[in-house]
Amino acid sequence: MRLPRVKAEHLPHRYGHDRIRIGGSIYGVAGEITDPDGYAWAALGAMDGTRTPGEIAGRLRRLFPRLTDEDAQGVVDLLLTSGYIEDAGVREPEELSPDEQDRYSRNAAFFRRTDLTPRPSSWEAQIRLKRSRVVVLGLGGTGSHTAWALAACGVGEIHCVDRDVVELSNLTRQALYREADIGRPKVEVAVARLAEVNSSVRITGESRAVESEGDMADLVSGFDAFAMCADEPGGTGGIRVWANRACLAAKVPWALGGYSGPLVSVAAFDPDGPCYECLTANVDASLAPGIPVDLGGPGVIAPSAGVSGHLTAQAVISFLTGIPERPGSYVTGVNLIAPDQHVYTRHPAVPGCPACGALSSEPAAGPSPAESTAAAPATT
Template identity: 85%
Template sequence: MDGTRTPGEIAARLRRLFPRLTEADADGVVDLLIKSGYVEDADDQPPEELSQAEQDRYSRNHAFFRRTDLTPRARSWDAQLRLKRSRVLVLGLGGTGSHTAWALAACGVGEIHCVDRDTVELSNLTRQALYRESDIGRPKVEVAVARLGEVNSGVRITGESRAIERDQDMVELVRGFDAVAMCADEPGGRGGIRLWANRACLAARVPWALGGYSGPLVSVAAFDAGGPCYECLTANIDASLAPGIPVDLGGPGVIAPSAGVSGHLTAQAVISFLTKIPENPGSYVTGVNLIAPDQHVYTRPLAAPDCPACSRGAPNAAPAGTISS
């Protein structure tokens, strides 16, 4: 299957090598291999939409997507084309957001819009990848847009320095994007920016990823546009706890590795939504404990039947399961 034979010729060759195979069995073996997604069309050519420089730049992306994509595509460059044609909103350019924005730019997302209200501070430099000592006092958005442009001049980088202060701000902000990376934490609390993002993204049918860390525990929650949603997840957490026990996974404790892992998990969740690798990522939470390598968090939230945001019997609800030690 080196590209020099048709499927019929390959099946005939199999029958010569293994005489006990019936014609139907030989055809079935070849068909199974093709449907696995690992076999490419011999006529596959890089699309004109990608220049030779882009093919060189993204050659390792191309190899990654060819290895991980199990869905037959028209071309092996389809995943990279999806990235190039996509628009992503990165909200928050701190520890998680700076790494997320860098990864998305490096991977070739076509347009990235950055939003943050803060200026660079000395304490940011321990973990926020886009800033230097000479940037202290400058708006983060201004610095980030310039630095990301240096990472990849083929990506359109835009930004605005603003605060999100109400739900309508979020509704207006997410409109027109293909995915959202939520890396901001203010206004905090469950009735704050995360709830606003959840409802705005559901209304706009935009998938989004929420990255964060609590000390050594680093995680990302990814929410498909069809649910289950963030409010389903928090309802499931509340239901598992005794009344009156608060859940607060935030805090100031962070070092460069925890911010970096958080940002890259968030970027990967967004990339999965954009490329459809896997084809239907769905909603999930995954994470690691950096000082306890045997602890791995993974769950797919159940759809909450009375969820005020997505209570439509979300079709892709899956049994919840958490692995941790």
């Protein structure tokens, strides 16, 4: 790092005489440094983008004569690897035009705040998005919001797939369509509207059904991530199992978003597992024999469709950018009429899983009833 500078989103604050709070108050991002001698505070104050790491270490030696050269450099090196520092000496990326840098400036601020992995440029996450190719299957309540969010964020290529036409009942929640679009193929409308959202993104589409595991394998091949926003054909061995196996084979991360009444969730699957079939096996094991899961039918309003789509887009963006570095496989969501019922679980791998085998995973508690229901939400 040539010219270290504390990220503007992570300016430090001192509490008492021996503690530093850095990273603001964002859960999972902020950190606290114990600094009884003031070394870290002095080093952070010198990291303003005008000094090299060696000059900062020399400044510490002058301020604190009892520090050795090795100890002063150690303080600097520790802060440089914390994720709260960026390099002010990095040139603006040539891969992003001035207009793109203006368009995505808020994206860059978001990624600087949430990313604690030291990177050569604060624009690296945006560049990764620009280089990425994503397929969105299903352009209904969840999928229309997912596709819009990915286009708005600057994913380089988005391929949209749906077999339906726009209907009047879609307009309560499906963000890309208007009354004048009724009767038109959803793909046709979505491709045109997304191009209006972001002309620098390549938007393609096809109006088709996915009717077999082979169809799914063809669909995800060559893409960097897959947003699964369709639920037909359902049932055991249906479209979600096809997606699971196709994505495992192609090493493509994927996200399954949807809603069950007010319960909105997304399940995200890393190609290293655990997989979708591990998740459903764990859910089935937690239920009393012979008692089916009631997913609540087709009830949905615009907010529940929107939240599910944006959770799905966020899961895809995390996979593409590496922020967080290894999100892994998980289920998360919220009950819109009981927001204290936050859904979050990481299901363990199932030994002998027919799809991914006995991949290891972090130990995880069994899902709550709300989490069980969230495993396979409706997505229309």
